[in-house]
Amino acid sequence: MRVLVAIDDDTLINPIVDFVAAAFSHHGTIIKLLHVIEPSQVTDTLTSMSGHGETRKILEERLRSASTLLNEVRNDMHPKMIPSVPIEISVLLGTPHRVILETAEESQSDVIVLGSHGRGDLSRLRISSVSYAVLSHAECAVTIVKPRQWVEDLEDSSKSKHAGAQTLV
Amino acid sequence: MITKVLIPVEDLLFDEEIREFLVQLNTLAIKLKVLHVVDANRAVYEWPSMEYEQNSEALVRTVAENLRSYFPGVEVETAVREGIVKDEIAREAEAFQADLLLMGSHGRRGLGKFLLGSTAKDLIPLSPCSVVLLRAKKSLKHGKAKNDFENIAATK
Numbered sequence: 001m002r003v004l005v006a007i008d009d010d011t012l013i014n015p016i017v018d019f020v021a022a023a024f025s026h027h028g029t030i031i032k033l034l035h036v037i038e039p040s041q042v043t044d045t046l047t048s049m050s051g052h053g054e055t056r057k058i059l060e061e062r063l064r065s066a067s068t069l070l071n072e073v074r075n076d077m078h079p080k081m082i083p084s085v086p087i088e089i090s091v092l093l094g095t096p097h098r099v100i101l102e103t104a105e106e107s108q109s110d111v112i113v114l115g116s117h118g119r120g121d122l123s124r125l126r127i128s129s130v131s132y133a134v135l136s137h138a139e140c141a142v143t144i145v146k147p148r149q150w151v152e153d154l155e156d157s158s159k160s161k162h163a164g165a166q167t168l169v
Numbered sequence: 170m171i172t173k174v175l176i177p178v179e180d181l182l183f184d185e186e187i188r189e190f191l192v193q194l195n196t197l198a199i200k201l202k203v204l205h206v207v208d209a210n211r212a213v214y215e216w217p218s219m220e221y222e223q224n225s226e227a228l229v230r231t232v233a234e235n236l237r238s239y240f241p242g243v244e245v246e247t248a249v250r251e252g253i254v255k256d257e258i259a260r261e262a263e264a265f266q267a268d269l270l271l272m273g274s275h276g277r278r279g280l281g282k283f284l285l286g287s288t289a290k291d292l293i294p295l296s297p298c299s300v301v302l303l304r305a306k307k308s309l310k311h312g313k314a315k316n317d318f319e320n321i322a323a324t325k
Binding site for chain 1: 170171186190193194268269274289290293294296297298299300301302303304
């Protein structure tokens with residue numbers, strides 16, 4: 001089973017790690033963690049700063065923080081999986097849904113794993129455009145990971161997003 | 170841990186994919202529930218209600234029996250509900266305390282129309298748990314679902 005896990009930010013890392021560990025901890029599983037840097041993020045930052053030649057610097061910084069993030073996820077994931085499961089890390093530049101779909105195709109992924117939403121409470125009410133595009137065009141199965149939101153959890157709104165299973169709507 | 174998996178079905182199109190995914194899980198510890206939601210808006214003009222209900226029962230029973238034969242000892246419940254499909258699935262997921270919704274990315278309605286079934290897309294924000302949307306194998310993508318549904322109706 002080849003599993004492609006697209007990590008956007010640190011919002012849903014715990015539920016994603018838990019899901020992947022629960023569902024795919026088997027011999028033969030190959031995990032690839034992917035983060036996509038959007039070129040627009042880099043140029044947007046650039047316009048607010050003066051001068052050229054900054055692109056490279058910003059890009060390097062993005063790359064660094066993305067690999068730090070993915071390394072953290074890998075470190076979280078490793079102890080929860082059987083030791084023989086390799087976890088690759090990949091940071092790519094491009095339009096997120098395109099890069100995710102292309103990577104899935106190139107690495108012949110059997111399943112793509114995505115978080116259900118990014119930051120911000122409103123984003124929970126609808127499916128993100130990246131998820132929608134990936135769901136619409138993926139050739140393989142797609143998992144949208146959500147923190148569990150059963151009724152009893154709804155009463156406690158103060159739990160942090162990192163509480164994973166306890167997060168509410 | 171994934172211990173409870175709700176499987177909403179519209180036809181038998183994803184039978185094999187569902188099985189292949191479940192093999193990945195620790196099936197000794199899991200409980201399954203097969204759900205079909207009769208779309209309240211459509212049943213009225215598409216099928217005489219009684220017949221549709223019987224087909225729905227036959228559908229969930231068939232899916233459940235197939236699962237039981239592949240995963241002996243695993244508890245498989247069935248349910249047929251009526252209403253707005255996405256709402257009923259979300260409600261059932263909550264009542265069952267599902268850890269996972271496992272379903273095809275589209276049902277018969279979606280075939281040839283949309284790549285992603287509107288129920289699947291609308292369901293995700295409502296779902297209280299993670300959702301796995303399975304993709305039909307290419308060879309099955311065309312023209313199988315209808316036959317399956319007719320077969321069920323014929324064997325009831």
